[in-house]
Amino acid sequence: MKKIIELFYNIDLENFPKNPTADHKIFGSEGLLDSMGLVNLVVTLEEQIQDEYDVAITLADERAMSQSESPFRTVGSLTKFIELLLRKEGVSV
Numbered sequence: 001m002k003k004i005i006e007l008f009y010n011i012d013l014e015n016f017p018k019n020p021t022a023d024h025k026i027f028g029s030e031g032l033l034d035s036m037g038l039v040n041l042v043v044t045l046e047e048q049i050q051d052e053y054d055v056a057i058t059l060a061d062e063r064a065m066s067q068s069e070s071p072f073r074t075v076g077s078l079t080k081f082i083e084l085l086l087r088k089e090g091v092s093v
Contacts, residue, residue: 004079004086004093007048013037022076031073038072049082057085 008020015032017024025031027038042059050056064071064081071081083093 004082005075007045007052007082008075008079010048011041011044013040013044016041020075022074022079024075026074026078027070027072045078045082049086053086053089053091055086055089055091057082057089059085 005020005022009018013033015037017032026041027033033041046057046059059082069077071077086093
């Protein structure tokens with residue numbers, strides 16, 4: 001989980017902390033980002049994952065949108081979702 005959370009350290013978005021923890025809320029009523037900020041975060045993370053792991057994953061897909069609890073709630077929930085997607089691609093995290 002630590003290696004994935006470190007991807008968030010390189011995010012340069014308004015209202016987003018430089019060293020977020022798993023508890024930082026990303027999106028929702030108490031979230032740090034609005035909808036455009038979330039889109040920018042997703043695109044940036046997808047690019048970083050492609051560069052770091054040499055695999056292309058889509059974070060905002062049907063699986064993410066159909067979950068009862070959004071993976072975009074907190075840094076921790078999104079990190080777990082990224083780990084799940086990477087494992088499905090055969091990447092050891």
